Amino acid sequence: MRDFHVHSNYSDGDFLRSMVRAAESAGLEGVGIADHCNVATREKPASMRNVYGFNLDLTYERRRRGIERLRDDFDLEIYDAVEMDYDPRDEGAIDAFLAEAGFEYAIGSVHGVDGRNVQVPTQFTDMSEAERRAVVDRYFDRLVALVDSELFDIAAHVDLLERTSPLRGLATDDHYRRVAEALADSRTIPEINAGRALTDAAVVHPAEPFLTVLRDHDVAVTVGTDSHQPGEIPDRADFLAEFVDETGLEPVAPDCLER
Template sequence: MTLPADYHAHSNYSDGRPLPSMVAAAADAGLEAIGITDHCNVSSRELPQRAKRKLGFNLDQTYGRRREALRSLREQAPESNPITIYDAVELDYDPRDESEIERFLEDAAFDYTIGSVHVVDDANIFDREYFAAKSESELQDLVAEYYDKVVALIESELFDVVGHVDAIERTPELRGYTTQAHYERVAEALEFSPTVPEINAGRVLEEYGHFHPAPAFLEAIQGRDVQFVPGTDSHRPAELLDRLPVLEERFADLDLEPVTPFSE
């Protein structure tokens, strides 16, 4: 199967490489479209604000500037190798921030939105040192908190796509605590929501070695009327070029028809 689009890629407007190089990689890969979905957080709470300052993820302030850059790239695209470029976002979700998220998305009017959960217990889910100090019961509770937030994200219907639904599995200290009950809760929420999940290739060629959702999770979701958006979750041109073929193979093996994250 040849995928027409990659709907999850990052640029230098968050933690990726320069916009022109990411778009050029997508064109070189033969894609018809690429979605630039830089990280963003709009919470006014102190801890997210502190993390944003540390990481320099300021798309809430710079999306207008990025929009101009995307417009320029569209105009410069050669007729011999045209590519559609979507102006999108990957936005951090926490139930405490729903009103701020809603206001921001209404004002920003992106082509589409990905919502992701990156924090539990006010710690980034990829912070191995933080979780290494926790007991087994505490880790079980933190994984349950993660899936509570994922379900709340889906049920909020603020986003077109829910990103990497089991990203918590990337962290070895948190791996293995996801249960069948977690799978079923998320799958049920997806069945009754317009928010769609993605098949995310962000760690399939790295230490974690799986797509999101992982096979058992995917099986629970596929048992319901749910479709999937393709995303490489690439931050560098080489990642997009390396991950796209395995993502295409994944959709073909599963006999899945990819969908767009918006109404056409």
């Protein structure tokens, strides 16, 4: 069992050593430290980056030195990775940064549509159903663009809007098929993400209807706990192990780690 999606204090998680220690204690064979990063220069994302500190482009070398030290101290694989916010307007900047930084793998994620974070219910509660459906359409347009960009090894939480009650359940099989067809033709693979699986919302990404479509298209998957705190890793890793066993899935590592 390897967990390819964990955060540290280099974005919005706990101390790097604490996260790795928790992964080792949970019996994982490997853990991927994939801190958030945003390289957009537009005013709003740049301001959010300053507020939340998603600036791994400025700190990845220091974090890399920390990871190298931890590899001597712990008996598991520790992967040097990144989770990047994707916007089609930033493809050039993302490509240049990834080429410069040389991470072992890169995760791409869509968190926002039209300047709204799709995880914040209050941004959608006053919308009509038609307006919400339009947001869902644009989310999946952006997700397909992420896959088509071929910038990323992993696509994170591919139905993130299922976390948000005003948007939950509005995605259709047509949305899922578009993404599945793009993934089937891409090196990018989606993850089974346990970030909200053990909450009251009990959301597993991708949701069962989406996962069925991915399986119909023979799309491989990987796994990630999306943990931000050490205490989250053991239970989420156990959940993922049970989930893939019950569903008959055989998760893979990103191709770049298997070469």
